[in-house]
Amino acid sequence: MSQHLIVLPILLPLLAGLVLLHKRSGVTRTKRIISVAATVGLLAIAIALVIEAASGEITYYALGDWQPPFGIVLVLDRLSALMILLTSILAVGSVVFASAGDDEQGSNFHGLIQWQLMGINGAFLTGDLFNLFVFFEVLLLASYALLMHGGGKARILAGLHYVVLNLAGSALFLIAVGVLYGATGTLNMADMAVRVAELDPERAGLVRAGALLLLVVFGLKAAILPLYFWLPRAYAAAPAPVAALFAIMTKVGVYAILRVYPLIFGDHAGPLAALDQPWVWWMALVTLAVASIGVLAARDLRLLVAYLLLVSIGTLLAGVGLRNTAATSALLYYLLHTTLVTGGLFLLCEMIGVQRGKAGTRLVKGRPLQNGGWLGILFFLGAVTVAGLPPLSGAIGKVLLMQATPHAQQPWLWPLLLASGLTSLIALSRAGSTLFWRSHEGEPTHAPLTKRHWFGVGWLMAASPLMVILAGPITDYTRATAEQLAHPERLVRSLLEPDETGGES
Template sequence: MMQHLPILPIVLPLFAGLLLLLNRDGATRPRRIISLISTSLLVVVAIALVAQATNGDIRYYALGDWQPPFGIILVLDRLSAMMVLLTSVLALGSVIYACAGEDEKGTNYHGLFQLQLMGINGAFLTGDLFNLFVFFEVLLIASYALLMHGGGKTRIHASFHYVALNLANSALFLLAVGTLYGATGTLNMADMASRIENLEPEQTELVKVGAMLLLVVFGLKAAMLPLYFWLPRAYAAAPAPVAALFAIMSKIGIYAIIRVYTLIFGPDAAPLDNLAQPWVWWLGLATLVLGTVGVIAARDLRGQVAYLIIISVGTLLAGIGMNSLAAQSALLYYLPHTTLVTGGMFLLVDSIAMQRGQAGARIVRSRGVKQAAPLGLFFFIGAMAAAGMPPLSGAIGKTLLLQAATGPTQQAWLWAALLISGLVAIVAMSRAGSTVFWRTTPKDEASVPNLGPWRGIAIGLLIGASPVLALLAGPVTEYAQATAEQLANHDAYIRAIIAPQETGEIP
C-alpha cells in the first residue's frame, strides 16, 4: 500500500469530485460529508508522504508501469511532499468554511473544488513537463467555474480577464514545451536535465528560448511583475473559500520556477546555467515594491489581502533570485507561512464583511462588527503575521531571508525593500483594523450572521498556523534546510529517476 501513496493525492480528489458531480442534485449535507472526508483523508495522506520523504530518498511512481523517461511518472521528494501537505491543510480550512453556507450559492461547488485539488496536487507531483501543462489545465478549468460561483457582475467581469489571460498563457506554455521537446527529445524533467550539457549550439539556443518562455508562463502564474494585474481583481472578487484556496495558486508558479530552474537549468547546465536568476531577482524586488504600494492604496479589505499575496510573491521571487542554499531554505520556511495566513485572511475578511452590512469589506466607517472580540483577535494575529511582526512566523521567515542576503547589492536592495514593505503593511493593516473595529457608527437592529463554529474553526486553522509554525520553527527550518540541500543536489534527482533504468532496477 505504501508504494501507492504518491498517486493518492490525485485519485482521491478525482473520485470524490466525480462522485460529487454525479450527485449534483442531491441533498447538501451528503455532499459536504463526502468533501470533508475526502479532504481530511488528503491531509492524512500528505502527512504520510512527508514522513516518507523525510529520509531524503527520491521516489517515483510509474503509471501503467511505463518506466521513465517514456512513461508518466509522479516524483516524491521533500519539496513535492511539503507542497501537497500545504495544499491539503489549506483546502481543509476552505472546505470547512464553505460548509457554513457558501457552498449553497451555486451548484457543483464541492465537485469542482475536489477537481481543482487534483490538478494542484498533480502539478506538485509530476516529473514531466507536458503533464505539468495537463495538470495546469485541469486546475484552471475548475478555477474558472469556482471563480464565478454565486454569480454577480463583479465576479463575471474579473473571471473574463482571468480566463482570457490564462488561455493565452496556456498557449504559450504549450509552445514552450514543444520547443524544448524539439530540441532535447524528451519532456521528462530528469532526462532533460541530463541532456542539457550535451546539446549542439543551435539546440542550445532553442532550449534557451523555451526556457525563457517557461519563465514568462510561470511568472504569470506566480503574478510576477509585469504579469501581476490579474491577481488582485480575481482574488478580491472570488468567494472567500475559493480565494483562500487560490492562495496556493500563485505558489504553483513559484514551485515551478524552483523546480525547473534548479533541476534543468541549474549550476551544472552550462551554458544555460542560472539563466533565470538575474531576471527573477530584479523582477521579484519590483513585484515586492508594487505589492507594497497596493497594500497602502487599497480601500477594500479583500484587495488589501490580495496585495499581501503580491508582496509574498515578490519576497519569494527575490529569495529565488539570490540563488543560494540559505536563501532557498529561508523561502521554503516563508512559503507555507504566507500561504496559510493569507488564505485565512480571505476567510476572516468575508466574516467581517457579513457583519458590517452595506459597508462590507470596504475600509470605511460603518456600523460595528457584531462579534468584535473573536474577529478582532483573528485580525490582530493575521495582520501581525502577514506584516512580519515578531514573535510570529512571518518575522522568522523574513529574518532568515535577510540573513541569507550576501554582498552589498543583495543586502542593500533586499533589506530596504523587505523592511519598508513590512512597515507599510503594519501601517496599512493598522489603519484598516482601527477603521473596521473602532471607527464605528451606532449599531442598528439589523440581523447579521454569527461567526459560527464552522467559520471559526476554518479561520483558526489557517491563521493559527502562524503561531504553530513559530513554535515549531526548529524542526520546520531543519526540514526546509534539508529540502534546499536536496534541490541543490540535482545529480541525485537524475540518478533516482534515470539510473535505475540503466541498471535494470525498478524502485
C-alpha cells in the same frame, strides 16, 4: 501500499470529484460530508508522504509501469511532499468554511474544489513537462468556474480577465514545451537535464528561447510584475473559501520555477546555467515595491489582502533569485507561513463583511460588529504576522531570508523587505481602526457566525504560532529540502538509474 501512496493525492480528489459532480442534485449535507472527508483523507495521505520523503530518498511512481524517461512518472521528494501537505492543510480550512453556506451560492462547488486539488497536487508531483501543462489546465478549468461561483457583475468581469490571460498563458506554455521537446527530444525533466548538459551549441539558442517562454508562463501563474495585474481584482471578487484556496495557486508558479530551472538549467547546463536568475531577481524586487504601494492604496479589505499576497510573491521570488541553499530554505519557511495566513485572512474578510451589512469589506465607517471582540483578536493576529512583526512566523521567515542574502544583494533586498513590512503595518492599522474602533453607528447587524466559520479561520490562523513553536523541526526540514534541490543529480539518478537508488514504480 507505500508504493502506490504517491498517486493517491491525485486519485482521491479525482474520485471524490466524480462522485460529487455525478450527484450534483443531491442533498447538500451529503456533499459536504463527502468533500470534507475526502479533504481530511488527503491531509492524512500528505502527512504520510512527508514522513516517507523525510528519509531523503527520492521515489517515483510509473503509471502503467512505463519506466522513465518514456512513461508518465510522479516524483516524490521533500519539496513535493511539503507542497502537498501545505495544500491539504489549506483545503481543510477552506472546505469546512465553505460548508457554512458559501457552497450553496452555486452548483457543483465541492466537486470543482476536489478537481482543483487534483490539478494542484498533480502539478506538484509530476516529473514531466507536458503533464505539468496538463495539470495546470485541470486546476485552471476548475478555478474558472470557482471564481465565478455565485455570479455577480464583479466576479464575471474579474473571471473574464482571468480566463483570457490564462488561456494566453496556456498557449505560450504549449509552445514552450514544443520548442524544448524539438530541441532535446524528451519531456521528462530529469532526462531533459541530462540532454541539456550534452546539448549541441547550435541548439542552445532554441533551448534558451523555450526556457524563457516557460519563465513567462510561470511568472504569469506566480503573478510576478508585469504579469500580476489580473490578481488583485480576481482574488478580491472571488468567494472567500475560493480566494483562500487560491492562495496556493500563485505558489504553483513559484514551485514550477523552483523545480524546473535548478533541475534542467542548473550548474551542469553550461552556457544555459541559471538563465532565469537575473530575470527572477529583478522582477521580484519590482513586484515587491509595486505591491507595497498597492497595499497602501487599497480601500477594500479583500483588495488589501490580495496585495499582501502579491508582497509575499515578491518576497518568495526574491529568495528564488538569490539562488543559494540558505535562501531556498528561508523562502520555503516563509511560503508555508504566507500561504496559510493569507488564506485565513481571506476567510476573515468574509466574516467581517457579513457582520458589517451594506458596508461589507469597504474601509469606511459602518455598523459595529456583533462579534467584534473575537474578530478583532483574529485580525490583530493576522496583521502582526503578515506584516512580519516578532514574535510570530512572518518575522522568522523574513529574518531567515535577510540572513541568507549575500552582501552584494543586501542593499537591494533589505530596504524593500523592511519597507514592505512598514507599509503593510500602516495599511492594516488603518483598516483595523476603521473596522473595529470607528465603526459604531447604529445597531449591530444580526448575522451570527457558525462554528464552521470559526473553525476555518482558526485552523489557518493557528499556523503562525504553531510555526513559531515548531520552528526548529520545520527549518530542519526546509534546510534538508533546499540541500536536496541544490543537488539535482540525485533526482536524475533516482529516475534514470532506479536499480542503484531504490526508486519505486
